[in-house]
Amino acid sequence: MAPPLRKDTESNGTGTSGREHPGIRRRSLLAGAAAIGAVGALGAAGCSKVPTGDTLARLKSQGTVRLGIAGEAPYGFIDENGKFTGEAVELAKVIFKRLGVDSVQPVATDFSSLIPGLTTQQFDVVSAGMYINKERCQTVIFSDPEYQMLDSFIVRKGNPKNIHTYEDAFKAKAKIATGPAYAEIEYAIAAGYKRDEVAILQDPVAGMNAVESGRIDVFAGTALTSRNVVRKSSKAEATKPFATVIDGEKQIDGGGFTFRPTDTKLRDAFNVEIHKMKKSGELFRILKPFGFTKAEMTTLTAEELCK
Template identity: 60%
Template sequence: MIERPVSRRSLIAGAAAFGTLGAAGCSRVSTADVTDGGNLLERLRAQGTVRLGIAGEIPFGYISKKAEVTGEAPELAKIIFKRLGVPHVQPVPTEFGSLIPGLNSQQFDVISAGMFITPERCKQVLFADPDYQVLDALIVRKGNPKGLRNYADIKRTGAKLASGTAYAEIDYAVDAGVKRDSIQIYPDQLAGLLAVAQGRADAFAGTSLTVRNVVEQTKNPKVEGTEPFLPRLDGKPAYGAGAFAFRKGETKLRNAFNEQLLKMKKSGELLRVVKPFGFTATEMTDLTAEELCKG
C-alpha cells in the first residue's frame, strides 16, 4: 500500500522527515565528465545509488509518513535505475524552484519531481521523454462564488490568484493577462489551499492531479477543486507533460533511461506503477522531449 499523508498534521510530520532526509543527503555528488555523452551512468553503477532531487509535491515526489521517498516519479525511478544496474535511490529534498540549480550544482544526480518540460527549462537541463501528461485545475472557495474555471476567468474577474514556487501555471496565467506581480507564491499546494480557505487568495493554480490530491487529503470544507482545463501559452495549447531531468551532456544516461521508459509504456507497466497516485490512462502520453522543447 502506498503511504500518503491524509491530514495537515500528517503533512507537517512528513515535512519534518523531509527535512531530516535532506540534511542527511546534502553533500554534493562528484563532478561528472560530460564529454562524449557523459559517464554518470557508469559512476552510478559503481556506487550503487542514485540521488533523486524531489520537491515534496504529492503525487509527484514526496516523503511518506514512514519517512520513505515515494510518488509517481520516485517509484518509477526505483524500477528504471534498478534495471540500469543502480539498485538504490536516495532522496534529496529541496524546494521546486531550486531543483534545476541543485541539479546543475551537482547536489543530486537527477530531478525526479514530475517537472514539466518547457522550452526555457530545456535550455538548462536535459529531459527524458515525459512519463505523463496532465491538465491544470484551480482550488477555489466552496461553491466557486466567483465562477473561476480557467486563467481567463481570473483575468476577467480580477480574482486573487496563487500558485507554487516556479510552477509553470504562473506563466500560463500571465499569458492569459494576469499580472505576474499580482500572483501570490506559496511553497506548496497545502499552503496554497490554506490561502484560499482563509480568504487570502481566490484561487490556487496547479496540475489537476495536485489539486485533486490535496483537496481530497485535507478534506477542508471551505474549498473545492475545479474541473481540469487545458491552458495556453503563446497562443498555443500548453501540454503539461512531466519528465525526469538530467544535466546537460549526460546523454548516455538519458538515452538509457528513455529506453527503459519506452518499454514500460508499451507493456502498460508504466500505468500500473503510477495508478496508485491517481494517474489514469488519460494521463499517459506519446509526446517526446524533443517535441516539447521546441514549444
Template identity: 55%
Template sequence: MAPPQGNDMIGRSVGRRSVLAGMAAIGAAAAVGCSRVSTADTTGGGNLLERLRAQGTVKLGIAGEIPFGYISKKAEITGEAPELAKVIFKRLGVPNVQAVPTEFGSLIPGLNSQQFDVIAAGMFVNPERCAQVLFADPDYEVLDAFIVRKGNPKNIHSYADIKKSGAKLASGTAYAEIDYAVDAGVPRGEIQIYPDQLAGLLAVAQGRADAFAGTSLTVRNVINQTKNPKVEGTKPFLPKLDGKPAYGAGAFAFRKGETQLRDAFNEELHKMKQNGEVKRVLKPFGFTDTEMTELTAEELCKK
C-alpha cells in the same frame, strides 16, 4: 490526495516547475547522501550507466516536494519520480537508489557539478532547461484547474474568465499559474498568494477568494483529501503563455552527453507506458489517466 501516505501528501504544488525560482527547503532529516559523485566521461554517449552498474547505486537529486520526490516520515525516499527510478534503474542493473535533497532551483547546478547522477523531481521540460541538461521523455503531464465555491457561481473555467468576471484569484507561492493569469490580463498585484493548495482551498471556502489556481492534480487531490462541502474543482484545461500552450510535462534529467543512460532509461520508460506500469506506479501519488502523456522531450525542447 489518495495515496496511503495520508496527510503526508498535502504539500507544495507543482507550480515551481515553471522557470520561476526554486523553493521548498529540505528538513534536516532528509539530508542523505550528499557526497559528490565521481567525474564521468561523457564522450561517445557517456559511461555513467556502466559506472552505476558497477557501484550498484544511483544518486537521485530530489527537491523535497510532494508528490514528486521527497523523504517520508519513515525517512525513506519516495514520490512519483523516485518510485519510477527504483523500478527502471533496477531493470538497468542498478538495484539501489540514494536521495540527495536540495532546493528545486539548485537541482540543475547540482546535477552539472556532479552532486548526484540524475534529477528525479518531476521537473517540467522547457527549452531553457533543455539547453542545460538532457531530458528523458516525460512520465506525466498536468493541466490546470481551479478550486471554486460549490456550484461555481462565477462560472470560472479559464484565466480569461477570471479577468472577465473580476473574480478574486488566489494561487500559491511562485506557482506558474500566476504568470498564466497575468498573461490573461489579471493584475499581478491583485492575485492573493498562499503557501500551498490547502490554504488556498480554505480561502475559497471562507469566501476570501473566488478561485484558487493550481494544477489539475493539485486541485483534485486536495479536494479529495479534505472533502470540504463548500468547494469543488473545475474541469482541467491547458493554459497558455504568450499565446502558446503551456505544457506541464515532467521528466528525469541527466547531464549533457550521457545519451547512453538517457536512451536506456527511455527504453524502459516506454515499455512501462505501453503496459500500463507507469500509471500503476504513479497512482498511489494521485496520478490518473488524465496525467499520462505521450509527449516527448524532443518536441517540448523545441516549443
C-alpha cells in the same frame, strides 16, 4: 506561442502535440518538511565538480543512484510512515534496477535548487514533477515524459464565482494565487492580471488554506495536485481540468527525468525502459496509485517539448 517566460532554470515545463504548444509550470506540495530539509542538507554535503566519463557505469559500480526530489506529492515525498515514495521515486526504483543499479537514494531539496544541484553533482538525476521546456533544455537533458498535465483551480465549495479559466478569474476580479516559479503566474498575466496582483504562496496546501479562509478566491495549479489536495476538504474543491489557451494554442505540460548534458548514454538507456513500460502498460500501473489517470498518460517526446 506561450507567454514570455522568466529566463531561469527554475521555470516549469510543458508539452506540445499537434496544435498544442509549450508553457511552463511547476508543482510544490511539501510533505514532512522538517525531515525533507534534513535529508536535503545531507545530500548537499558532498558537492564536487561535475563528473566525466560513463555515469551509467559508475552508478552500476557503486550500486546507488542519488535522485533529486522536491518533497512534492505525488511526485516525490515522505509518507505518513516517514518513507520516501511518490511516482518518481517508485518509477526510478524499477528502471534503475533494470539498468543494473540496485538502490535509489532520494535527496530532497527546494525545487529551485534541483538543476543547480544536478550540475554540481549533489544528485545523479532529478525527478520532481519537473516539466520539460525550451529554457531548461538549454541547461539539462530530459527523458521522454512519463505523463502530461492540465491545469485546475482550487476554489471555494460550489465555485461561487464560477471560475473555470484564467479569463473567468480576471473578469470576476478574483483574488488569485499560485506557487513560486509556477507557469500559472504567466498564464494569469496573459489573462490580464498584473504580476503583483498574483499572490505567491508556498504550495497548494497553503493555497487551499487561503481559499478556505477567504483570503483568496482561487489557487492555480495542476489538475492532479489540485484534486489530491482538496480530497478531504469540506470548504474547497478543484475545478474541472482544462488546457490554458494562449494566442489560440493549448498549453499542455509534460514531465520527465532530468540529466546532465554529458549523460546522454544514461538518459538514452532510461528512455529505452520508459518506452517499454509505456507499451506494456506497466508505467500506468506504477503511476495510478498516486492519482494519475489514463488522461495523464502521453506519447509526447522530450524533443517536442524542448521546441
